[in-house]
Amino acid sequence: MEPTREPESSPYQPPIPAETQTRRPSRVWLLVGIVAVVLLVVYAVFRLGSSGEAPPEAGDDVVRDSDPGIDGIIAADAPASSFVVGDCLTSFTSPLEPATIVECETPHTAQFIGTADLDPDIPYPGKPDTTEKAAEACKQIKLDTDVLTSQRWEYQFSQPTGGSWEAGDRSVDCFLAVTSPDETATGTLLPAESAEETES
Numbered sequence: 001m002e003p004t005r006e007p008e009s010s011p012y013q014p015p016i017p018a019e020t021q022t023r024r025p026s027r028v029w030l031l032v033g034i035v036a037v038v039l040l041v042v043y044a045v046f047r048l049g050s051s052g053e054a055p056p057e058a059g060d061d062v063v064r065d066s067d068p069g070i071d072g073i074i075a076a077d078a079p080a081s082s083f084v085v086g087d088c089l090t091s092f093t094s095p096l097e098p099a100t101i102v103e104c105e106t107p108h109t110a111q112f113i114g115t116a117d118l119d120p121d122i123p124y125p126g127k128p129d130t131t132e133k134a135a136e137a138c139k140q141i142k143l144d145t146d147v148l149t150s151q152r153w154e155y156q157f158s159q160p161t162g163g164s165w166e167a168g169d170r171s172v173d174c175f176l177a178v179t180s181p182d183e184t185a186t187g188t189l190l191p192a193e194s195a196e197e198t199e200s
Contacts, residue, residue, distance in 0.1 A: 072106030095158040107184035110177035114141040124165040134159040138174035147187045152179040
């Protein structure tokens with residue numbers, strides 16, 4: 001009987017169950033992964049910064065659509081500095097906040113009805129007095145009573161601050177806004193001759 005020999009060790013190893021398999025990633029691959037993530041972030045930032053879309057325009061540079069479509073939108077989310085007398089507005093929250101300028105025959109919630117100047121010779125009257133004088137000045141603007149009586153309105157206006165008053169600012173921008181957030185108006189509050197003066 002031949003003696004039994006131990007089998008020679010085989011280069012083959014049985015598979016390790018999946019839950020116990022562990023592999024250490026090569027440092028090179030780890031470094032490649034980090035570089036790839038950094039490059040993706042840089043690419044995304046570059047694409048967002050140069051997507052071809054013009055940044056929102058401010059002030060007098062706002063683009064006004066001279067031929068609005070059926071929605072009547074002349075300029076969406078226009079800054080307050082771009083409003084001109086006669087503009088009818090939707091999404092109006094205050095004379096200092098952006099709003100969408102629309103044709104006045106389109107339902108809207110406010111209109112920029114005009115500007116007024118306070119007495120240049122008086123000292124800065126302080127906020128309550130300035131507000132009262134600004135309201136009085138805005139109420140002197142002539143309006144179309146037919147449109148005025150079709151809704152309930154409230155005056156809103158921007159007025160000089162103490163600092164701008166010292167610099168010579170006496171201007172008040174006057175707006176009328178519908179009082180109910182659920183209502184809109186159509187038509188301009190300005191009489192025909194005022195509208196013609198605004199357009200010329």
